[in-house]
Amino acid sequence: MSQNSSFEGQVVMVVGAGNGIGRATLGLLIERGARVFALDNNQDALSEIQTLFSLGSDQVKALDVSDEEAIKKVVAEIFASEGRIDALVNSAGMTGPTNRRLNTITWPEFERVLQVNLFGAIWLTQQLIPIMQGQKYGRIVHVSSIAGKEGNPGMSPYVTSKAGMIGFIKGVAKEVATEGISINAVAPAVIRTPMNADTSDETLKYMIARIPMGRVGEAEEVAETICFAASKACSFTTGFTFDTSGGRATY
Numbered sequence: 001m002s003q004n005s006s007f008e009g010q011v012v013m014v015v016g017a018g019n020g021i022g023r024a025t026l027g028l029l030i031e032r033g034a035r036v037f038a039l040d041n042n043q044d045a046l047s048e049i050q051t052l053f054s055l056g057s058d059q060v061k062a063l064d065v066s067d068e069e070a071i072k073k074v075v076a077e078i079f080a081s082e083g084r085i086d087a088l089v090n091s092a093g094m095t096g097p098t099n100r101r102l103n104t105i106t107w108p109e110f111e112r113v114l115q116v117n118l119f120g121a122i123w124l125t126q127q128l129i130p131i132m133q134g135q136k137y138g139r140i141v142h143v144s145s146i147a148g149k150e151g152n153p154g155m156s157p158y159v160t161s162k163a164g165m166i167g168f169i170k171g172v173a174k175e176v177a178t179e180g181i182s183i184n185a186v187a188p189a190v191i192r193t194p195m196n197a198d199t200s201d202e203t204l205k206y207m208i209a210r211i212p213m214g215r216v217g218e219a220e221e222v223a224e225t226i227c228f229a230a231s232k233a234c235s236f237t238t239g240f241t242f243d244t245s246g247g248r249a250t251y
């Protein structure tokens, strides 16, 4: 492995590490030498990954990303104990309503999806950037979605949150571009994870039909792209949304 792909000596926070893409990314980061901190709001999933990856109890932390104060507290805690945070991977997310027209969706339902998927990403980034500025190094990777690029029907809160994330990273990346910090997103198409357990068959069919490779992706395939974007090797790309969509994204 090239030195730039290695995470040896680096501290990496993975938010939404309990399942799916976050869990697969956590595994790959550990394999590549990172000292990881796994955060999630699902306590059972955290216990599972603690055992699976033999993590210390201090490396596994409960966090609800829709709680700004909780984000401040946990980032400060990790920084106080480690003295640095080299990379953040944020894979926490929820689908919210699917196969529902806009006018049938209540505002509390809409707002909840924005809070988890978009506000959480913003609050995490706000806490991490000053730390990374102090180090003159940092990598931030948010997991967006092809839905944010193309707009899937019937899931307007999700689409709005993921498109918001793409715009957010584009703007912030330019603010910190000369400070050793890159901030990118990854846009997966349908990936085989627990998240899709609640997605309606109609929505799933719609999404697979638009993937030129004609199949769903695997969490491990997305983890590879995330790990690149979170590594030193990703040294000349920022504000970009990487495609992991089996050819669906054409721009």
Ligand SMILES: NC(=O)c1ccc[n+]([C@@H]2O[C@H](COP(=O)([O-])OP(=O)(O)OC[C@H]3O[C@@H](n4cnc5c(N)ncnc54)[C@H](O)[C@@H]3O)[C@@H](O)[C@H]2O)c1
Binding pocket: 015, 016, 017, 018, 019, 020, 021, 022, 039, 040, 041, 042, 045, 063, 064, 065, 066, 091, 092, 093, 094, 095, 116, 143, 144, 145, 146, 187, 188, 189, 190, 191, 192, 193, 194, 195, 196
């Ligand atoms: N699976 C797909 O088809 C797909 C496609 C495109 C984008 N994505 C995005 O990828 C990311 C990961 O999705 P996944 O498929 O691995 O889903 P998943 O449900 O398997 O994993 C998501 C993780 O986020 C955690 N989480 C949810 N709400 C949280 C909160 N409020 N605070 C902290 N943690 C929270 C869950 O407990 C879970 O462990 C999400 O942002 C999702 O929108 C997934």
